[in-house]
Amino acid sequence: MAEAVYLFDAYGTLFDVHSAVRRHAGGIGAEAERLSALWRAKQLEYSWVRSLMGRYRDFWALTEEALDYALASCGVDASFRPGLLDAYRSLDCYPEVPAVLDTLRRRGARLAILSNGSPDMLQAALRASGLADLFDAVLSADEAQCYKTGAAVYELATTRFRLYPEAISFQSSNRWDVAGATAFGFRTIWINRSGAPDEYPDLPPSATLASLSGLEAV
Numbered sequence: 001m002a003e004a005v006y007l008f009d010a011y012g013t014l015f016d017v018h019s020a021v022r023r024h025a026g027g028i029g030a031e032a033e034r035l036s037a038l039w040r041a042k043q044l045e046y047s048w049v050r051s052l053m054g055r056y057r058d059f060w061a062l063t064e065e066a067l068d069y070a071l072a073s074c075g076v077d078a079s080f081r082p083g084l085l086d087a088y089r090s091l092d093c094y095p096e097v098p099a100v101l102d103t104l105r106r107r108g109a110r111l112a113i114l115s116n117g118s119p120d121m122l123q124a125a126l127r128a129s130g131l132a133d134l135f136d137a138v139l140s141a142d143e144a145q146c147y148k149t150g151a152a153v154y155e156l157a158t159t160r161f162r163l164y165p166e167a168i169s170f171q172s173s174n175r176w177d178v179a180g181a182t183a184f185g186f187r188t189i190w191i192n193r194s195g196a197p198d199e200y201p202d203l204p205p206s207a208t209l210a211s212l213s214g215l216e217a218v
Contacts, residue, residue: 005161006104006215009172010115012040013191013212014097015125020087024080031074038073042066047116047147056145058118063088089121090128094193100212101134107216112137114157114170116147137161149180157186171215179203189218 011017021028021036028035043059043066050057064085071078101111112135115122119140126132137160144152158165165185172178173191179200182188190205191212198204207218 004163005110005112005157005168007112007114007157007168007170007186009170009174009177010113010117010122010125011091012173012193013171014113014131015091015093015129017088017091019092020084023087024083028076028080031076035070035074035076039067039070042069051147051150054146056147058142059116059140059147060118060121063121089124091125093129093131094211096211096213097129098131098134100215101131103216105134110136110161112139112157112160114139114153116141116153118142148177149183151180151184154181154184154186171212175199178205189215 008014017040018036021032021039025032043063046062046066047059050062067081067084068078070076071081104111113122115138117125117140119138119142122138122140123132126135126138139156139160141147141153141156143156144150146152148154154165154170157163157168157170161168166187168186169189170178170181170186171189171191172181173193175190175192175196175198178188178190182203182205188205190208192208192210195210209215209218
């Protein structure tokens, strides 16, 4: 096996960030899709802005703040807030994820998560999805007190596994995250679930897949 460690982003890569709103779409109505997209966009925006300012707040707080903005912007009743936040703690994993992780483990790979998510968020999602026992480490940006694409976040993995970056294969559905990980020195796989056009041409991934299926062959 070429890589000693397979490192995964969590949100959008292992877990479907839109599954929280999808569970409540019937009640929310026509604004459900826009609400979900805006919630995610603001969640990420707040992480980047706070990293640039050097004013860290944990990812769960940003998730709450982003939802508050999205609800107000979309005109969706705030009574949906508790249920949506509960759903975000137990997001659906993508259907291929368990089998892919199991295959990699059976081939001797070490598996880890590297996420902006706060530790309690990640543990809740792993318990809900039944994936907790498949990972050797769950690394949170909370330890670095900043967010991706800061090098200090990616360094959590090289420190934890005592490896050079090139010995680690990093998988993310977020092209900006792939760019940051490539700049850090990881071998990167872009999981382009939405068929989005490429960005950051000076920081290309080693490979691009439509899902995690087939990762073991790359």
